Amino acid sequence: MSQPIVSIRGLRVAFRSGSREVEVLHGVDMSVNKGEILGVIGESGSGKTMTGLSLLRLLPDNAEVKAEEMRFDGMDLLPLSDTQFFDLRGVQMGMIFQDPVGSFNPSKRIGWHFEHVMRQAGVPHGRERTIHLLEDVGVKRAAETVDLYPHQLSGGMLQRALIAMVLALRPTLIVADEPTTNLDKVVEAQILELFLELRRKLNAAIIFVTHDMAVAASLCERIVVMKAGDVVETGTAREVFTAPKHSYTRRLVDTAIELSSPKNGHAHRASERETRAAANGSAAEPLFRVRDLSVTFPGSRMRAAFTALEGVNFEIRSGEILGLVGESGSGKTTLGRTLLRLYEPATGEIIYRDRDIAHLPERQLRPLRHELQMVFQDPGGSFNPRKTMGASLAEALRVVGCPDAQVHDQTVALLERVGLTATHAGRYAHELSGGQLQRAAIARAIALKPSMIVADEAVSKLDVSVRAGILDLFEDIQAETGMAMVFITHDLDAARFICDRIAILFHGKLLEIGPTEQVFDSPTHSYTRTLLASQGSLAKLIGASV
Amino acid sequence: MVAVTETADQATVRQAGRKSLAALAAGLATKLIGAVAVLIVGTLVIFLTMKAAPGDPALAALGEQATPQAVAAFRVQHGLDAPVYAQYLSWLGGIVQGDFGTSLAVASGMPVGDLLPSKLLATVFIGLYALTLAIVISLVLGSVAARNRGGTVDMLATSLAVFGISMPDFWLSYVLIFGLGLSLQLFPTYGYVSPVVDLPAALYAGFLPALAIAAPMAAVFSRTLRAVLIETMSRSYATAARSFGLREGFIFIHFVLRNALVPYLTVVGLQIRYILGGVVVVERIFGIPGVGSLMVDGAFARDFPVLQTCTVVFLAIVLVVNMLTDLVCMLLDPRRTS
Amino acid sequence: MPRLLSGFLRHRTGAAGLFITLFVLAAVFIGPSLLPFGPEDMDFMATLAPPSLSHWFGTDSFGRDVLARVLAGGQVSIFISAASVILATSVGCTMGIVAGYHGGWADASLMRIVDLLFAFPAFILAMLLMVLFGFSTLNIVLALALVYLPIFARISRNTTMLIREEPFVQASRLMGRRPLAIMFTQILPNITAPIMVQASVALAFAIILEAGLSFIGLGVQPPTPSLGGIMADGREYFGRAPWVLTLSGSAIAFALLGINLLGDGIRDMTDPRLKERI
Numbered sequence A: 001m002s003q004p005i006v007s008i009r010g011l012r013v014a015f016r017s018g019s020r021e022v023e024v025l026h027g028v029d030m031s032v033n034k035g036e037i038l039g040v041i042g043e044s045g046s047g048k049t050m051t052g053l054s055l056l057r058l059l060p061d062n063a064e065v066k067a068e069e070m071r072f073d074g075m076d077l078l079p080l081s082d083t084q085f086f087d088l089r090g091v092q093m094g095m096i097f098q099d100p101v102g103s104f105n106p107s108k109r110i111g112w113h114f115e116h117v118m119r120q121a122g123v124p125h126g127r128e129r130t131i132h133l134l135e136d137v138g139v140k141r142a143a144e145t146v147d148l149y150p151h152q153l154s155g156g157m158l159q160r161a162l163i164a165m166v167l168a169l170r171p172t173l174i175v176a177d178e179p180t181t182n183l184d185k186v187v188e189a190q191i192l193e194l195f196l197e198l199r200r201k202l203n204a205a206i207i208f209v210t211h212d213m214a215v216a217a218s219l220c221e222r223i224v225v226m227k228a229g230d231v232v233e234t235g236t237a238r239e240v241f242t243a244p245k246h247s248y249t250r251r252l253v254d255t256a257i258e259l260s261s262p263k264n265g266h267a268h269r270a271s272e273r274e275t276r277a278a279a280n281g282s283a284a285e286p287l288f289r290v291r292d293l294s295v296t297f298p299g300s301r302m303r304a305a306f307t308a309l310e311g312v313n314f315e316i317r318s319g320e321i322l323g324l325v326g327e328s329g330s331g332k333t334t335l336g337r338t339l340l341r342l343y344e345p346a347t348g349e350i351i352y353r354d355r356d357i358a359h360l361p362e363r364q365l366r367p368l369r370h371e372l373q374m375v376f377q378d379p380g381g382s383f384n385p386r387k388t389m390g391a392s393l394a395e396a397l398r399v400v401g402c403p404d405a406q407v408h409d410q411t412v413a414l415l416e417r418v419g420l421t422a423t424h425a426g427r428y429a430h431e432l433s434g435g436q437l438q439r440a441a442i443a444r445a446i447a448l449k450p451s452m453i454v455a456d457e458a459v460s461k462l463d464v465s466v467r468a469g470i471l472d473l474f475e476d477i478q479a480e481t482g483m484a485m486v487f488i489t490h491d492l493d494a495a496r497f498i499c500d501r502i503a504i505l506f507h508g509k510l511l512e513i514g515p516t517e518q519v520f521d522s523p524t525h526s527y528t529r530t531l532l533a534s535q536g537s538l539a540k541l542i543g544a545s546v
Numbered sequence B: 001m002v003a004v005t006e007t008a009d010q011a012t013v014r015q016a017g018r019k020s021l022a023a024l025a026a027g028l029a030t031k032l033i034g035a036v037a038v039l040i041v042g043t044l045v046i047f048l049t050m051k052a053a054p055g056d057p058a059l060a061a062l063g064e065q066a067t068p069q070a071v072a073a074f075r076v077q078h079g080l081d082a083p084v085y086a087q088y089l090s091w092l093g094g095i096v097q098g099d100f101g102t103s104l105a106v107a108s109g110m111p112v113g114d115l116l117p118s119k120l121l122a123t124v125f126i127g128l129y130a131l132t133l134a135i136v137i138s139l140v141l142g143s144v145a146a147r148n149r150g151g152t153v154d155m156l157a158t159s160l161a162v163f164g165i166s167m168p169d170f171w172l173s174y175v176l177i178f179g180l181g182l183s184l185q186l187f188p189t190y191g192y193v194s195p196v197v198d199l200p201a202a203l204y205a206g207f208l209p210a211l212a213i214a215a216p217m218a219a220v221f222s223r224t225l226r227a228v229l230i231e232t233m234s235r236s237y238a239t240a241a242r243s244f245g246l247r248e249g250f251i252f253i254h255f256v257l258r259n260a261l262v263p264y265l266t267v268v269g270l271q272i273r274y275i276l277g278g279v280v281v282v283e284r285i286f287g288i289p290g291v292g293s294l295m296v297d298g299a300f301a302r303d304f305p306v307l308q309t310c311t312v313v314f315l316a317i318v319l320v321v322n323m324l325t326d327l328v329c330m331l332l333d334p335r336r337t338s
Numbered sequence C: 001m002p003r004l005l006s007g008f009l010r011h012r013t014g015a016a017g018l019f020i021t022l023f024v025l026a027a028v029f030i031g032p033s034l035l036p037f038g039p040e041d042m043d044f045m046a047t048l049a050p051p052s053l054s055h056w057f058g059t060d061s062f063g064r065d066v067l068a069r070v071l072a073g074g075q076v077s078i079f080i081s082a083a084s085v086i087l088a089t090s091v092g093c094t095m096g097i098v099a100g101y102h103g104g105w106a107d108a109s110l111m112r113i114v115d116l117l118f119a120f121p122a123f124i125l126a127m128l129l130m131v132l133f134g135f136s137t138l139n140i141v142l143a144l145a146l147v148y149l150p151i152f153a154r155i156s157r158n159t160t161m162l163i164r165e166e167p168f169v170q171a172s173r174l175m176g177r178r179p180l181a182i183m184f185t186q187i188l189p190n191i192t193a194p195i196m197v198q199a200s201v202a203l204a205f206a207i208i209l210e211a212g213l214s215f216i217g218l219g220v221q222p223p224t225p226s227l228g229g230i231m232a233d234g235r236e237y238f239g240r241a242p243w244v245l246t247l248s249g250s251a252i253a254f255a256l257l258g259i260n261l262l263g264d265g266i267r268d269m270t271d272p273r274l275k276e277r278i
Helices: A048-055 A082-086 A110-121 A127-136 A155-169 A185-202 A213-219 A237-242 A247-260 A266-280 A332-339 A362-369 A389-399 A404-417 A422-426 A434-447 A464-481 A492-498 A516-521 A526-534 A538-545 B002-052 B057-062 B068-077 B084-096 B112-147 B152-166 B169-183 B199-205 B207-233 B236-243 B248-270 B272-286 B291-301 B304-332 C002-010 C012-034 C066-102 C104-119 C122-133 C137-164 C167-174 C179-215 C227-236 C242-270 C272-277
Strands: A004-017 A020-033 A037-041 A063-066 A069-072 A093-096 A173-177 A205-210 A222-227 A230-236 A288-297 A306-316 A321-325 A347-352 A372-375 A452-456 A484-489 A501-506 A509-515
Touching (some): A004 A048, A004 A205, A093 A155, A093 B236, A110 A155, A127 A155, A185 A205, A185 A213, A185 A526, A247 A492, A306 A509, A321 A332, A332 A372, A389 A434, A404 A422, A404 A434, A434 A464, A464 A492, A484 A492, A492 A516, A501 A516, A501 A526, A509 A526, B002 B304, B057 B068, B112 B152, B112 B207, B112 B272, B112 B291, B152 C242, B169 B207, B169 C179, B169 C227, B207 B272, B248 B272, B272 B304, B272 C122, B291 B304, B304 C104, B304 C122, C066 C179, C066 C227, C066 C242, C122 C179, C167 C179
Parallel strands (some): A037 A205, A321 A501
Antiparallel strands (some): A004 A063, A004 A069
């Protein structure tokens, strides 16, 4: 048993707002050993980020931090003055944030950051040293990068640069707060690799805060599970993932495994659908036929014209769930929105029920619109903040000619259909959780009796524990109504869980399309193989580590 | 080997520098074209508005009892018998050559263009003086308030700012005249010294009028700066900088204040519309012979060439200030040049 | 609404602003009927009398009660400013929402007009229009409205452009609702907060602007009492009777303070980001 570098006991954090005080951490205990990677997992609002920030005294002024014990490397942190703390931060404790773009001063070049941080810490600095550090973390053309501004670099590059800066100061403890959440899967895998290297080089302890169970399983030795400001379970990664003691942990792990394993239900569901399709006559006309579709966004003085999609061909059959999978910038969202004619394509045909709607003017589209619905990524923005759920649903019901006398009953029926209750009709968006909002959004979409729903990353902003519920709901609704569904996601697990067919997009091109199992088991395109390899699904990881 | 990489790097830097310079020049050129377009359309609007105004300038100049012959002669003499578009074009052509027409009443018979240089100097001087005061005051007040948010200093600074925008500038002029001028005998309360003749004396004589214009402006600016600073303070780059051990003072200047400058200056630029109003009234109160005083005289005398000219001049001042703030913002914000 | 009000009362400066504004409105609209003197009543026995119990603000050179004149002038001033701000808000916001929602050429052409108006200094524009078209009350209202119109157009356009991309607006569009319905039911309710904040600022500035015009003699014309006019008179005998100018100016400053604090209150109440931080 090695010696702990950090030990925290009874950590309480409260935020003052006016005369009110809200406690967000209720006595957290945590210890990190030298050279160990400790994973802190939990859902949003569990307080995992606060724990890291309070250790480095980076909380805003209105936060009140109390603890029975807070030690770093044998030193008692509690009596230290702010000035004394300055000498610890950066030099001995480093931090890496979730948003690499926001971590840099937008007005200054990359090199400037290195120069000042290293000078302040009193370590060797200079242009050559910076270039060397950047090269070490895999930044290509480091000599040019030094002179670039943050906005000229990608999120992945900036996260590398940030890690290089931490590396330069050689701290003994690094707190990483969801450092890969904003990155694409392929980049995420590379950055995680970098963290392992960081530990090897510095022999630093790392507190790795994440909501992603698979990431934690692939990286961490020990795990702390947090829920609503409390630590509910601590143990080695293997213990926590294979034999969770607390019921909450068990639910988290089960959900993650269910989502990431293809066999659960999918096979029989697929066969079920095949029989149904056979009954309908599989030779039936497809709902959508997309031919040679290209979408271009016009340039302006600030940016050049941008081709988001190029020469895309595919079909959507009625009653199927088609997944559009790709990383950010692949054009998957653009494709979904173009199908709904929120964008007008530059060229190509979108034949919906034997009619080309690619260039139909808004006025002629309007009567068609309600047949094609969308569920959005951001549950908070999906509803007018000034209207109740009931009012929003009523708006939708009236569009499809529901008589006023029935609006109320129909609203309640819809809410109950998606697992909410009549009381939710009187609530505003800010009074509901993300999962509830997404249910209400589904209710609004089906109120319009659509022939197709496009779900754009509809579960990516939700906590893991509610994701499965929403995915199940999508599946049920789809099976019940027999409508088509386009499921846009960057999450291969979710796609595999729900989709009948999958289309892989990359840089605006459709690389391949086929039945889900076929794409996963025998991908034809090399990019698909890279994408699949980057995905460490929890089931696979636990299987490997056990 | 080292030398080779050095030059390669320098080449990249130089290239990047050239690229951003080119982007800057291109941005500036489009702004300039836009400003000239607004100026030309603006002159047209001014001209048509003057034409649409009720009343005959000939009768206004010659008096109601003027004979028809005299009126006709006046119209021919001032080109009022030509079609409207021809009158506009000849007026615009005149402006381009520095000919703004002849004053009818304020300085009867004198070319308006001859009046302008000294008046423009006075207005620009007092305006810049006030702007400088306002910026200095607001930088101090805004920063102090933002850094001590919620504290007593913040409350004092914030209240001072609310009082500042609640006082009419012309009334404040008299408070200042009464307080600092007449009671304490600290500053002269009337008159104007040309900054070209004697700069220190001009600064001394212009202090009260400049302060009267600056006070409401400073209030608006410091409220803006405080809000923007609080916004930038909460950005994650400030927290990140702290996590790297950078000191508070350094972070405030290079991270917080530096990134607050662009939104702050944008507001400063927009305020020019109101500042010039203050200039007109305050010029009149303190007897400063500027464009504002000239325009008010022209307004009372219904001296249309003078009115027209002053309006164009003020329009041009606004456009120039907007271009300058745009330029500074472009220089300060790398996202707009590279 | 009750929630907003109770929030207001907890917000110290906002509550102060609300009370000052209500007090000023009561004084201006109820006060004159309680005063023994009308704004035109002259008392040649008491010209330029200093403030006293019977004449709280003293009297002017005709022996008229300054307080009565300030209140009467305040009525005119509030009427003119409010009318011009309401006019500017309704026309400007309509322009801005249409431009922001449709984008393209509608946006380009409407915003060029706004840019042009924006290039004219506020006071100069108002002054020019007054001189050219006469000093009637209607003309002052129109001139001030024209001064503030571009601000409202620009703010509502920019916020509309942001909100237009929000999922809930897209959802409404996907229901097949008409643009006009979307603009009024989805967008307008969500841009009222910044508009209201701006309206309170504009109201305060309009009062100053109107007083400034009347002060130099290019606004409301005598015998109609106006705040600017009273102060211009006060300037004439500033040496002998400083209270006329000082007290009438303080009265304006007090009223504006109320409006500005009220505006701050609305801003803090309605901006959730600020609400968290204050």
